[in-house]
Structures are given as C-alpha cells and as structure tokens.
Amino acid sequence: MKTIFITGGAGFIGSHVVRRFVLQHPEFRIVNIDKLTYAGNLANLKDIENKENYIFKKGDINDTVFIQKLFEKYRPEGLIHLAAESHVDRSISSPLDFVMTNVVGTVNLLNIAKENSSSSFRFYHVSTDEVYGELGKDGYFTETTKYDPHSPYSASKASSDHFVRAYHDTYGLDVVLSNCSNNYGAHQFPEKLIPLAIHNIQNNKSIPIYGDGANIRDWLWVEDHAHAIEEVYFKGKTRETYNIGGHNEWTNLDLMHLLCSLMDEKLNRPSGSSKKLITFVKDRAGHDVRYAIDASKIEKELGWKPSLQFKEGLSKTIDWYLGNPKWMKAVTSGDYQHYYKKMYEE
Ligand code: NAD
Numbered sequence: 001m002k003t004i005f006i007t008g009g010a011g012f013i014g015s016h017v018v019r020r021f022v023l024q025h026p027e028f029r030i031v032n033i034d035k036l037t038y039a040g041n042l043a044n045l046k047d048i049e050n051k052e053n054y055i056f057k058k059g060d061i062n063d064t065v066f067i068q069k070l071f072e073k074y075r076p077e078g079l080i081h082l083a084a085e086s087h088v089d090r091s092i093s094s095p096l097d098f099v100m101t102n103v104v105g106t107v108n109l110l111n112i113a114k115e116n117s118s119s120s121f122r123f124y125h126v127s128t129d130e131v132y133g134e135l136g137k138d139g140y141f142t143e144t145t146k147y148d149p150h151s152p153y154s155a156s157k158a159s160s161d162h163f164v165r166a167y168h169d170t171y172g173l174d175v176v177l178s179n180c181s182n183n184y185g186a187h188q189f190p191e192k193l194i195p196l197a198i199h200n201i202q203n204n205k206s207i208p209i210y211g212d213g214a215n216i217r218d219w220l221w222v223e224d225h226a227h228a229i230e231e232v233y234f235k236g237k238t239r240e241t242y243n244i245g246g247h248n249e250w251t252n253l254d255l256m257h258l259l260c261s262l263m264d265e266k267l268n269r270p271s272g273s274s275k276k277l278i279t280f281v282k283d284r285a286g287h288d289v290r291y292a293i294d295a296s297k298i299e300k301e302l303g304w305k306p307s308l309q310f311k312e313g314l315s316k317t318i319d320w321y322l323g324n325p326k327w328m329k330a331v332t333s334g335d336y337q338h339y340y341k342k343m344y345e346e
C-alpha cells in the first residue's frame with residue numbers, strides 16, 4: 001500500500017485534509033504526524049481514527065531521528081506539510097517558536113526527504129497568502145506578487161516557502177506549494193477571530209475588534225481548502241505555486257455584524273443584542289490592511305473553485321460550534337491535552 005505523510009493533521013486545516021484523504025483515497029495509507037501542541041487535538045479526528053488506512057504518530061517535525069525512522073518504515077510517496085505555529089498574535093510575543101517550527105522544522109523535513117525518498121517523492125508545502133504582505137483598496141495577490149511579509153508568522157512562512165523552492169532548484173526534489181487566504185469552519189482553535197467571537201457571544205463576553213475593524217480578510221470554507229489541497233497534491237505542476245481563496249472579502253467589522261445577527265437568531269436572543277458585545281481594542285502591531293486572492297490559476301488549471309456561499313458556510317460553522325459544546329469546553333479548559341497525552345506519550 002502506498003503511503004502519504006500529512007504533518008499537522010490534528011490541527012484545524014490538517015484534520016479536514018486527513019479526513020478527506022482517508023475517506024476519498026482508501027488506496028493510500030495516511031500517516032498523520034503531529035506533535036500535539038496546544039493547537040493539535042485528536043478529538044478532531046475521532047470519526048476516522050479506526051479506519052484501516054489511517055495511522056497517527058505523535059512527534060515533532062524537528063526530531064530528526066523520529067522523522068527519519070518514519071521515512072525508513074513507510075517509504076512514503078509524498079508528504080503534505082501543514083504542521084506550523086499559525087497564530088499571528090502568538091508570533092508577535094514568541095517569534096522564535098515560529099522560526100523553530102515553521103522554518104527549521106520545514107528544512108529538517110526537506111533534508112530527510114531529500115536523503116530518504118525515491119525520485120518520484122513529492123513535497124507539498126501548505127502556505128499562506130500573508131507572505132505577500134498587504135494590499136491597499138485595489139488589486140489582488142497573484143502567484144507572482146512579490147513576497148513582503150510583515151509579521152513574524154508570515155516572515156517564517158515566507159522563509160519556509162523559499163527553502164521549499166530551493167530544495168527543488170538545488171537538489172531536484174519534486175515540490176509544489178499553495179498559498180491560501182483565511183480559513184473558517186469546524187475545529188478552529190478559539191484564538192482566531194471567528195471561533196473566538198462565537199464562543200464569546202455565547203458566553204456574553206465582549207468581542208475584541210482590533211483597531212477600527214476596517215481590516216479586510218478573504219474568507220474560505222476549510223473543506224473547500226482541503227479539496228484544493230487534494231487537487232494540488234495530485235495534479236499540481238512541479239515547483240508551481242497555486243493561490244487559493246474564496247473571492248469573499250469582508251471587513252472585520254462587517255463580518256462581526258453578520259455573525260452577531262446569525263447568533264441572535266440561533267440563540268433566540270432579541271435582534272441587536274450580540275452586536276452590543278463588540279468592543280474596539282488596541283490594534284495589532286503591524287496589522288495588515290487587506291488580503292485578497294486572485295485564484296484564477298487554480299480554477300483554470302486544476303478546475304477547483306469554492307463550493308459554498310459565505311453566509312451558508314458561516315451558518316454551518318456556528319451550528320458546529322454550538323452543537324459541540326464539549327469540544328469547546330475541553331479546548332478552552334485545556335482538558336483535551338491531558339487526556340490524549342496519556343494515550344500517546346511514548
Ligand atoms: P493549527 O495551528 O490549527 O494546527 C497546526 C498543527 O501543527 C497542530 O496540530 C500542531 O499540533 C501541529 N504542530 C505544530 N508544531 C509542530 C511540530 N513542531 N511538529 C509536529 N506538529 C506540530 O494551524 P492551521 O490553521 O490548521 O494551519 C495549518 C497550516 O495551514 C499552517 O501551515 C498554516 O500556516 C497554513 N495556513 C493556515 C490558514 C488559516 O487560515 N488557518 C490559511 C492559510 C494557510
């Protein structure tokens with residue numbers, strides 16, 4: 001049986017990618033490699049954990065011996081790399097953690113792959129549109145937009161993107177990359193805007209909006225991203241980059257107004273009550289003004305496009321969080337880590 005490695009599969013996007021590959025591709029053994037940091041949660045994969053073509057390995061992408069042994073044991077035909085530190089605010093307070101995982105960890109994987117794989121091995125780096133910096137009122141990020149990262153997070157992802165291409169140019173490794181806009185959906189850690197706001201509204205806590213709320217993000221449903229990753233892995237051309245986005249720009253404030261009105265309906269609260277929780281707070285340092293993706297390349301060349309309208313996706317997302325109070329309680333209390341640590345500690 002052929003094997004595909006997926007790193008970071010216990011996280012938000014990774015869990016949707018692992019599920020998609022395990023269910024859609026029974027011909028492949030999927031090995032999920034994850035350190036289970038605060039952002040990794042095996043409860044995200046409970047429904048598929050007993051599938052025959054799924055294996056979980058707890059470990060660090062920086063642990064050379066551990067990763068090398070996995071390569072020797074499974075001889076994977078490819079690796080989809082999502083493991084990362086992913087939150088901009090954390091990168092501002094702890095930039096070195098982002099260098100260690102996102103840059104050094106990626107180079108460690110590239111090195112091991114270069115030494116321990118066949119010539120057909122594919123290394124796929126899942127990256128972010130934040131590497132391109134920020135846009136003004138007009139224009140879109142294309143695959144040829146110059147890199148201009150501003151936060152330690154985006155600088156670390158930009159650096160790892162460059163290393164991935166360098167391993168193709170220098171050593172001939174088959175690499176492919178994608179740079180995606182902001183994702184939303186089930187399993188996102190409630191430090192990110194949408195799940196944080198859902199949780200706070202439910203608990204009548206304030207919704208912190210950085211600055212004046214005019215910053216713009218381009219939101220994509222996470223399952224559409226997982227589908228795009230499948231297309232890029234199987235059909236993407238060597239060394240190419242594919243931008244992935246939802247054609248779905250919202251200012252943070254307009255997005256919160258929509259979310260608040262949906263929450264009022266779903267919680268049977270008087271219209272306008274959630275909106276009162278919006279609180280303007282100090283702006284994020286180096287806060288990028290606008291992200292917007294031109295996704296025409298992946299649409300034309302690989303035939304991918306988003307499947308879900310935003311209002312429907314946001315409504316589904318809220319329903320998931322409201323329908324999974326145990327998940328939210330475990331994640332916000334830290335209980336999820338104690339339980340799984342015991343099960344997987346080696
Ligand atoms: P996440 O923070 O939810 O999950 C990251 C996962 O990586 C966790 O399961 C964590 O345990 C694991 N991990 C972290 N450090 C590790 C290490 N040293 N070794 C092994 N595993 C480790 O992140 P996410 O939002 O799902 O993002 C996944 C990937 O997609 C990242 O590379 C991110 O840069 C990229 N991305 C995210 C978005 C977004 O909107 N969230 C958009 C575009 C691209």
Ligand code: TYD
Pocket residue numbers: 087088089182191192193194196208209210215216217252284
């Ligand atoms: P976030 O979900 O952290 O994603 P990213 O920084 O990668 O885009 O933030 C999305 C937007 O929401 C961003 O412009 C920052 C803003 N934001 C707030 O206004 N308040 C918050 O509490 C958070 C977490 C984010």
